[in-house]
Amino acid sequence: MQAEPVLVAGLIEACRATIAANSDHLCGLDRAIGDGDHGTNMRRGCEAVSAEEAFVSLLPLPDALEKIGLTLVMNIGGAAGPLYGTLLMEIGRELRALDDKQDFPSALKQAIDAVARRGRSHAGDKTLLDVLYPVHDALAHRLPLTDIARQAALSAELTAAMKAMRGRAAYLGDRSIGHVDPGASSCALLTAAICRYLEEYRPV
Amino acid sequence: MNGKTPNVGIVIVSHSPLIARGTADMVRQMAGDSVPLAWSGGNRHGELGTDAGGILKAIEEAWSEAGVAVFVDLGGAETNSEMAIEMLGPPRSKKVSICNAPVVEGAVIAAAEASGGAPLSRVVATAEELSPR
Numbered sequence: 269m270q271a272e273p274v275l276v277a278g279l280i281e282a283c284r285a286t287i288a289a290n291s292d293h294l295c296g297l298d299r300a301i302g303d304g305d306h307g308t309n310m311r312r313g314c315e316a317v318s319a320e321e322a323f324v325s326l327l328p329l330p331d332a333l334e335k336i337g338l339t340l341v342m343n344i345g346g347a348a349g350p351l352y353g354t355l356l357m358e359i360g361r362e363l364r365a366l367d368d369k370q371d372f373p374s375a376l377k378q379a380i381d382a383v384a385r386r387g388r389s390h391a392g393d394k395t396l397l398d399v400l401y402p403v404h405d406a407l408a409h410r411l412p413l414t415d416i417a418r419q420a421a422l423s424a425e426l427t428a429a430m431k432a433m434r435g436r437a438a439y440l441g442d443r444s445i446g447h448v449d450p451g452a453s454s455c456a457l458l459t460a461a462i463c464r465y466l467e468e469y470r471p472v
Numbered sequence: 473m474n475g476k477t478p479n480v481g482i483v484i485v486s487h488s489p490l491i492a493r494g495t496a497d498m499v500r501q502m503a504g505d506s507v508p509l510a511w512s513g514g515n516r517h518g519e520l521g522t523d524a525g526g527i528l529k530a531i532e533e534a535w536s537e538a539g540v541a542v543f544v545d546l547g548g549a550e551t552n553s554e555m556a557i558e559m560l561g562p563p564r565s566k567k568v569s570i571c572n573a574p575v576v577e578g579a580v581i582a583a584a585e586a587s588g589g590a591p592l593s594r595v596v597a598t599a600e601e602l603s604p605r
Contacts (some may be wrong), residue, residue, distance in 0.1 A: 303487075305520075309521070310516075312517075341525075345521040347547050349552060351554055
């Protein structure tokens, strides 16, 4: 499965740009209920992926995704590294194993479940899963890209009402309620950037 | 010392390089060179954080055929340690255990147990007795 190198490179740049633009915002969210470094960590991860863009974009898509996932693991430097890394690596592995190469939603679902296992988390625990599951749902129902992006943003906002069950925020207990989860927020930003790029790349 | 003793190895993982190194110093004082020992603290920029690659390197440094017990502080240390163990790959990954125990007390007690030649399961169990059930 070979994606167009331009598409992969464009997606990498779109993700890097949105994280760079929102790095301070993500750190702010993380300061409220965590250790305050989510924006910095994500920015470093994305920059490391960008540095490999020329090489990665020439790989078959499953290999490219696995490589990007590994780079994120090695460079994010917090719990988000293994979570985003697992997501990308598992999507790559699932796409490689799939008979029907077009079934991206099914690959995504398997990968999200792997992230849940990695974090020992479930939907409703105030994590990036609370964006990933709705995004998968929207994708599986073949919603338009703009609606998927909107669903992601809405889902991130909804984490404000949740009580954190995992990660540093869980130590705050009820005091975590009222704050948007930084991981959910970065996930929504990335989803929106990807949807926006795909929309422009291949107008529906 | 690595590979020279058949004893279980100990790895300390903390968000803080100072805590990881300090804990390793205490373990070394307790167990001398009788257990393979390594630490990983902070992210790869030397700031507070954890680093899967650094943890993987520490596990390899403290590698023993008897296995390695890993001590972690907060959430990301555990998640990144699990990732590092997965990257280590089978069959060695099966011989690495993350201990549900306080970092300092757990590592020191585990090292004392390991220095007597205890198997990984007993090293881990002894350290985990420190944690409330």
